[in-house]
Amino acid sequence: MCAWGTSKAIRVIRRNHPAIADGWHEVYVDECLAEYVQKMNDLGIVTLSCCCGHGRSNPNVLVAIRAKPLMKKHEYEYEKYCGICYSVDNYYALIHYPYGKTQEESEQS
Numbered sequence: 001m002c003a004w005g006t007s008k009a010i011r012v013i014r015r016n017h018p019a020i021a022d023g024w025h026e027v028y029v030d031e032c033l034a035e036y037v038q039k040m041n042d043l044g045i046v047t048l049s050c051c052c053g054h055g056r057s058n059p060n061v062l063v064a065i066r067a068k069p070l071m072k073k074h075e076y077e078y079e080k081y082c083g084i085c086y087s088v089d090n091y092y093a094l095i096h097y098p099y100g101k102t103q104e105e106s107e108q109s
């Protein structure tokens with residue numbers, strides 16, 4: 001977990017984004033998730049955003065709906081995520097929890 005504002009540049013895939021040309025783009029993400037999210041993109045998975053939660057919530061990665069087959073192939077767990085901000089892929093995105101949804105509980109034990 002890193003402090004808010006601690007970010008690191010990675011290269012991510014952008015496709016069919018209304019404001020961004022298709023291809024690889026540099027973005028800044030929470031440092032502690034940087035390698036993790038870079039690996040997903042290197043596998044071809046289009047990620048939309050990520051947040052490590054900064055100790056307040058579960059780390060999560062939003063993933064483009066079209067990446068579902070790759071998520072399955074590489075055994076990433078995911079759930080549907082209904083967020084109008086991420087509706088560039090028609091209607092919904094996927095949300096992936098890098099360390100599961102019960103991180104707070106497991107840290108306490």
Ligand SMILES: [Zn+2]
Nearest residue numbers: 001002032052
């Ligand atoms: Zn962090």
